[in-house]
Structure formats: structure tokens, C-alpha cells
Amino acid sequence: MGAMVVNTDARILFVNDSLSEALGYTKEELIGEDTDFLLPSQFQANHKKLMSQFFKHPRKRQMGAGQSLYARKKDGKHIPIEIGLNPIEQEGKTFVLATLIDLTTRQRANNMFQRSIQDAPHGVLVVDSKGIIRLTNKVLCQSFGYTPEELINQPMDMLLPLRYRKHHDHLRHTFHQNPTPRMMGIGRDLTALHMDGSEFPVEVGLSPFEDEESNQMVLVSLLDITKRKRLEQELRETNTNLEEFTYVASHDLRSPLRGIADLLEWVKEDLGQNTQVDVSRNLERIGIRIQRMEQLIDNLLTYARAGKIEANTQDVNVNSLFDNIFELLEVPEGVTITRDIRSEYSRC
DSSP: OEEEEEOTTOBEEEEOHHHHHHHTOOHHHHTTSBGGGGSOHHHHHHHHHHHHHHHHSOOOEETTTTSOEEEEOTTSOEEEEEEEEEEEEETTEEEEEEEEEEOHHHHHHHHHHHHHHHHOSSEEEEEETTSBEEEEOHHHHHHHTOOHHHHTTSBGGGGSOHHHHHHHHHHHHHHHHSOOOEESSTTSOEEEEOTTSOEEEEEEEEEEEEOTTOOEEEEEEEEEOHHHHHHHHHHHHHHHHHHHHHHHHHHHHHHHHHHHHHHHHHHHHHHGGGOOHHHHHHHHHHHHHHHHHHHHHHHHHHHHTBTTBOOOOOEEEHHHHHHHHHHHSOOOTTOOOOOOOSOSEEEO
16 A cells, blocks of 8 residues: 655655555655646646645545546556545644555456446346446346436336335345345246336346445346247147147047957958968068057157156067067068177166
């Protein structure tokens, strides 16, 4: 922290090493000089008047509270500073001990913070412990239809539907009693209020932090999920339509298939026990194909109900599966099929 002692004529009587190093001067170059030469030119004209007013009613305070203050270095560059004034009495004379803090690093960090908020791909608010909006970004303003000027210094409740506002005050106080990063309203559908009075679905994240003055603040991340909700609804409708279609299609397919199975049984009965081997074999193949088709219809129904029933696993005899597949194939003469199965059972 830089420090210097100044008399009523605004002359520098003492400086410490930190101040001289921060401004790029030696102590000898500073002592005896008027403080005006450390100020940017636009502040010099009014400085003598302010000094005179201070010495008329000297008291410990911050200089230029709420204003952006700068000091001029030896190389002409301006650095942001914070100045504290502390009057001291010695031998009947009044002096002021001025402490200066270089805010360059803090301001750079603050600029990065602001830039990160403005460049965020989702809506962002910075809200104080009273629920007042202190900062916002372009994405959030576009989502709600406001300009930044219409939101800054306004209560965050203006972005909530009326039915939520009374309870939100209690929730905000509860959050500040135990501030931790979290999602807001987990398990509930949250909606926000647009400037035109319409509501839209949102996801909200809360991240508490303290500003440079140790004030408790909350970084509110807000994502408009209107498109996602619409796609989810369209998917649900598509799945419902698919399920209805599958039930109708399975019924329409199963009826003629059942008829074919009945006809097959009648043919077997008519042929009796003296059926030729080839004919009997072909009839058996027809029966297998009917069973496969019925299984395919059942699988179609299972697929339509995906997500509504629990997954079921079972052991499958790979050799039997191979035999069943082979039965369905029309293998040309002269073609040899070999099997190389390392394990008899597989899990599926």
C-alpha cells in the first residue's frame, strides 16, 4: 500500500517505498512537489478546491467515494487507484496521511469477469442479497425482451410469474443462510416471465460469491429451454403415435398369421402319418417361419414399449440359435456351412 503525507498547501512531505515504486518516481522526485502533478490533467483544476474543503472539516474518509480515481505515473500512464484520507495533528498543524491502493489488478480481474458474463452463451444475472439486479448480459435481455437499462437496479422478482413472487422472497433468504452452488428448483418445472406477459420454461443455476467489498452476491445462470421442451413434447407424441400404430399393425398382422397356422395344421391332419419325408420337412419349416413371425411381432411391441418396461436378460444357447437360423436358410446344393463356437452360452 502506498502512502504519503501532505500539508495544507498540497505539498508532499513524505512518501513510502511502495508509493514511489508504484508511480515510477524516486522519493526525492516526489518530496516537496505539489500533489497535482500526480493527477491526470482533467482532475487538476478542481483538486485545490477539494483539498481546501477537506482541511476545513478534516475527517477520516475515502476520497472520491463512488468515483473512478486515477494517478499519473512518471511515464504518463494512468493507473486506477483507491485513496483513503486520514487527518493527523502535529504541533498545532494539520496534515493528511493519504493511502493509495493500485487497483490495476483488481480492475483487470473485474473487466475479465464482466467480459465473461457478456460473452456467456446463456443468460446471466448478478443479484445482490436483497434480490436487486446489479449486472446482466445481452442473451438474458433478449430472452426476456428488456434492455439492460430496464433491468439494472430492478428487483429480480420482476422476471418471475406473479404466483411465485411471494414464496421466492423466503427462498432467497434461505439460500443466503447457506449459500452453495446449486441448481434451482430441482425436480420442478420452472418458468420465467417475459416482458410481454408470456411465460417460458427455464433452467436456473445459482452460484454465490463476494464482491470486492465483501458484499454477498449471486451469479444466476438462466437457460431458456423452450426449444428443448418443444422437442421433448414432439418426441412423446411421436412415441405415442408409434405405440398406437404398432398395436394396430400387430393385430392386423397376427390375425392372418394365425389363419395360416390353422391352415397348416389342417394340411398336416389331411396328409396323416404317411406324409413323405420332404413334404413333412417343408411343413415343419413353414411352422418355424410362422413362429418366427409371431416372435417378430412380439419384439415389435416390446420395441414400442421401450423405456416403459424393465430390460430383461437371459442365457441363449448359441448352438440352438445357430440351428434355428440354419433352418430358415435355403442353402444351395454344394454349399457347406461350418460353425466355430467357443462358448455354448451367450448373454443377451
